[in-house]
Amino acid sequence: MISLAGGSRPGDGYHPQVTTADPLxxxxxxxxxxxxxxxxxxxxxxxxxxxxxxxxxxxxxxxxxxxxxxxxxxxxxxxxxxxxxxxxxxxxxxxxxxxxxxxxxxxxxxxxxxxxxxxxxxxxxxxxxxxxxxxxxxxxxxxxxxxxxxxxxxxxxxxxxxxxxxxxxxxxxxxxxxxxxxxxxxxxxxxxxxxxxxxxxxxxxxxxxxxxxxxxxxxxxxxxxxxxxxxxxxxxxxPRALIAEHATREVLEVRFAPDARPAEDDPRLAGVAERIEVLPDRTLLYTQDGEAAAVTLHDRGLRPVATLVRRSSLEDVFLRLTGRTLVD
Amino acid sequence: MLASLARLMPGTTGLPGRRGIRLLERNVWVYRRSWIALVTGFFEPLFYLLGMGYGMGALVGEIEGLPYAVFVAPALMATAAMNGALYDSTFNLFYKLRYARTYDAVLATPLGPADVASGEVAWALIRGSLYAVAFVVLMLLLGLALSPLVLLTIPGSLLIGFAAAGVGTAATTWMRRWQDFDLVAVFTLPLFLFSATFFPVTAYPEPIRTIVELTPLYRGIHLLRALSTGQPDPAIVLDVVYLLVLGLVGMSITSRRLGKLLLR
Amino acid sequence: MRTGGSIRILEHHLLRYRRTWRGSAITTFVSPLFFLGSIGIGLGSFVDAGGSALAGVGYLAFLAPGLLASSAMQTAAFESTYPVMGGLRWDRTYQAAVATPLLPRHIAIGNLAFVAVRLVIAASVFSAIAVALGATDPLRGALMVPAAVLTGLAFAAPIQAFSATQRGDAGFTILFRFVITPLALFSGTFFPIAELPAILQLVAWLTPLAHGVALTRAIALGTPDPAMALHLAVLLAYLVVGAVAAAALFRRRLIA
Known part of the structure; x- marks a missing residue:
């Protein structure tokens, strides 16, 4: 493959003194x-x-x-x-x-x-x-x-x-x-x-x-x-370190019907996850084990219309740090 | 001008603005494809010369002892120089500055604002001299030049272009919308019509006459007419100084404003 | 939807014009005043002093109707080029229009209706200034307006058709430099067509502007011109043929 970078530059006389140790x-x-x-x-x-x-x-x-x-x-x-x-x-x-x-x-x-x-x-x-x-x-x-x-x-x-x-x-x-x-x-x-x-x-x-x-x-x-x-x-x-530092391993995302959505301080959510974020369209539960949290919700009588377990992402980091979503 | 621009863009090595030659290359490339627009631009003053010089000339007869076409030709040359420079330094510059972002891309390279300014000015001067040379050839062919001094109308019309470009670029740095450019016509139309273009300044009563004599296009027309008819009077020194100062003032305003606009 | 569609297009134009009319307002008022003052009165004094070749008519009275017809042409030509390219290609508002029950011919006719509105405004202002400067009397001044509007439309229709065949605005530069500018200078606006070489006289009479100038001038000067019916017929023919062609070419361009 052709070289796209580095190599010799045309004789323009620009030879900045940068060693590899110096930051760019x-x-x-x-x-x-x-x-x-x-x-x-x-x-x-x-x-x-x-x-x-x-x-x-x-x-x-x-x-x-x-x-x-x-x-x-x-x-x-x-x-x-x-x-x-x-x-x-x-x-x-x-x-x-x-x-x-x-x-x-x-x-x-x-x-x-x-x-x-x-x-x-x-x-x-x-x-x-x-x-x-x-x-x-x-x-x-x-x-x-x-x-x-x-x-x-x-x-x-x-x-x-x-x-x-x-x-x-x-x-x-x-x-x-x-x-x-x-x-x-x-x-x-x-x-x-x-x-x-x-x-x-x-x-x-x-x-x-x-x-x-x-x-x-x-x-x-x-x-x-x-x-x-x-x-x-x-x-x-x-990215990995930020997620490890500011979020949990997994996130349980649940959607409720609009009239059945529990508030953040609903006793049925207490202790299910390390942290809970209630967004306009869904509720995020930060936990090490998403599947287990989903079972707990079900046991406590909560019936979300949709449930998703996923790994934490930078979106969650941002939400944690600023209290806002990244793209709105 | 270039020196003060260079201060805005420290780190430009060598002669300030020397890399403007690269921008000049760009303009040559662009016009390689649209050369028709460049060549046909000459026909507008030609049509005006035939229509006003000869068509109107038959009705007017002689003015100040000169055949009407001889009287009006240098005025049309001066007007064309002003209009060409104004078009480039207003509409074209505004388009490149605000829409095409031509200069944003240029400034990401070793080129700085001084190079942008010198490149565009050089291009305008080249274009202007092409038209001026063509017009002088036309005057010689039609017998409308009464003196070898007519050759000096070429630098003369470049000077008019320089003054117009100076004022035009400076004004453009304040323009916000296309509608603002309607103001350009509000200034250029009366200049075109009342600067002793079509009839002598002696037709005006005082103090209007003095006001006309203080306008830039009048000075340009006076200069070119004196040269092409071979009747230079001492006032042409005033013409040259006036146009030069106007251009320089415009350019120094531009250099301050352009840096602010581009390097925010 | 027969004529209603064209009216919708006109409404759209008028709505936009309400926001943009200021842009052209200054030039609409100022340029007739400047032109009539400079060429009509300033240069006119030299023409009149030289013993007129214009059959006893003062130069200002001769120039005003010609300049009116000629500026109607220029307004119409501008409105039928760049805005049309905008609708077809830059803003694509014509594509948006034909996605509704509107048809390409409604766009063509609606555009012409808007050009007519603009021309009525510009020609009325021009006429009022000409009357104020003493170029003609108020009645004749008012009668010049429809003649000038018709002259403008005789250009607007075929130029719209031309614009519908263009891919960019390069052709417009050529149109203005080689058609509009020479016509403005050589169609009897500033000096009688009879001064031109015979062959150019013939060319001039084949275009709408010469007829528009002659018609407007006959009205302004009150000199009955036996060819007035011919002038009218030529202008109408350009308008009708141009409008039909524009509708067909819009259709070809928009509904492929």
Whole structure:
């Protein structure tokens, strides 16, 4: 397979001094304010080389603002930020030369064809035409758009546009790829195809930093993640560790008929689970053994219309930490 | 202008805005496919020249001792330069800024706002000079140029374009909706019609005459007419300074505003 | 649903117009005033001083009806291009309409009805300004309006049909540059058609604008024109043939 990352870059004179031990991104007490509105409120994190690092949180949590600061297109208003060992305020252009960026909204050039989009983007990174053309063809194969190379961008499907945007972000063989909500709005098939491509990139040694409000995406792609809510980080760890720390092994989800739904303090629910969440449409019982809890409910005379035992997920972690669901 | 932009985007190495050449390449690529729009753009001033210069000319006769077509040709050239630059710096810029997000993608690369500005300005100047050269050739063919000084109308119309682009981009950074652009017509239409374009400024009573003489398109028309008819008077120095200052003021406002808009 | 469908489309347009009319309001009022002031009065003083070639008619009186017909054409052409592409392709409101009991021909006729409304407003404002500047008297000013509206519709109908064949807006640029602008300049608006070379005179008389200008001018100047019936017939023919073609092409585009 072709190499998508690393390797030699064109002779552009950019040789940042980054050893493998240094974090790719290092933030200490990082803030972003727009007037009186605080989008990011003193967050600290670091991203290690080779890692896939995620920001999980609902819309408006401050994920995109953080991504724009890492991408050196939005100056921080407080705290410290280092990207690839450099200071975005001083070395913005040099850092951007080494980053790949997939913004939340596709910003493809509608006045150019699919292939031209990649070739010209390569030129922005000072690739020669010859190199840029070769790179474009390589990437079109990688994102499975080779048969649309000469087409206009506008009629492409949402998934295709997203794949093209990812290909564009890879044109300079970045060490670090920033993906802001990579699969929001895509159908399940398109999402899985994208996840597969991102997984291959990771295998190839590209470090990923991504934001998402889908826990399945975070669980699939991220080695480590931070949960953001209201401009702050509320938890950090691997998906598995977060679930172990903030949720139980299993969850019993039960639905009752609207007139037969027990309240949270209903004596029949007492002691059935370690923790109980009553949501508008269902009741969640956090327990080590879901099946046993279901039997207990039945013994106490509760008759849910539907019962489901499942493993805990990041959704449960988020609910625990913020008292809200992630996607509403 | 570029220096102050560079301050907004520290870390741009080398000459500020030098990477604007990449954006210029992009525009050339885009127009490779839609060259028809570029080429046919020349026909509008041509039709106006034939219709007003010759058609109206038959009714008007001579103005200030000049055949009407000779009188009106430089004015149409100046108007075309203004309109072309305004179109690019208002509608086109607004579209790229707010809808196509062309520059968001550009700024994720080593290019900065200074490169965006220099690339777009360079492209506008290239386009403007293509039209200006074509128009001068046309004037020579039709015998509407009375002096070799007509060649200086080419840089002259670039200067008009620079002034219009400066004001246009600065105004666009404040635009919020497409409807705001109706205001552009409210300014350009009277400029087009009342800047001694179709009849001499002496037709106006004072103080209207003085007001007209203070408007930018009047200065541009005065400059090009003086050159193409070979009657340069000292006031053309005023024309040049006026247009230059207007363009520079517009650009310096733009450089401050554009950085704020793009790097939030 | 016979005519009711077209009325629904008109209602939709009017509802939207209630929100967007401000956008065109300034130009509707200001541009006739500026054009008549600059070309009609300013340049007109030079024409009139030179001993008129216009059979004793003052230039402002000559120009006003021609400019009225010509701006009706331009308003109609604009309303029949970009908004149609919007309905067909950008916002796809036409697809939404034909998903209901409405038919493609209702869209075509409803659009024309809306263009007519816009033209009545714009032409009335223009006429009032022309009368105020002394270009014609109030009665003739009022009578110019229907002539100008008919002129506009004679363009709106065939241009809608053209728009229904387009995939993007590139063709519109060509239409405006090579049809609308030259017609505005060479159809007798600013100077008599008789000044043109013979072959161009013939071309001019084949298009609707020359007839629209002649008709409007005959009304404004009160000079009985024996060809008035011919002008009317040509304009109506363009309107009817254009409307039928637009309905058919909308149908082909929307119901495949």
């Amino acid at each position: 991104v290092l933030a200490r007490d990082l803030s972003k304010r727009f007037g009186s509105f605080t989008a990011v409120d003193g967050i600290s994190f670091s991203v290690a080389p080779g890692e896939a690092f995620g920001f999980l949180g609902p819309n408006g949590a401050g994920k995109s603002s953080t991504m724009r600061m890492i991408g050196c297109v939005s100056p921080p208003t407080g705290g410290e930020l280092r990207v690839l060992g450099m200071d975005p305020a001083r070395d913005g252009a040099r850092i951007r030369a080494l980053l790949g960026v997939v913004p939340q909204q596709d910003s493809l050039d509608m006045e150019l064809t699919v292939r031209e989009n990649l070739i010209l983007y390569g030129r922005y990174f000072d690739l020669s035409y010859r190199e840029s053309r070769a790179r474009a063809d390589e990437l079109l194969d990688f994102v499975q758009l080779a048969d649309r190379a000469g087409d206009e961008v506008e009629p492409l499907s949402g998934g295709m546009k997203r794949r093209l945007t990812i290909a564009r972000g890879l044109v300079n063989r970045p060490r670090l790829l920033l993906l802001d909500e990579p699969t929001t709005g895509l159908d399940p098939q398109a999402r899985h195809l994208l996840w597969d491509r991102l997984y291959r990139l990771k295998q190839d040694g590209v470090s990923l930093v991504l934001t998402t409000h889908y826990m399945d995406e975070a669980e699939q792609l991220c080695d480590r993640l931070v949960v953001m809510d209201k401009a702050r980080i509320v938890a950090e760890g691997s």
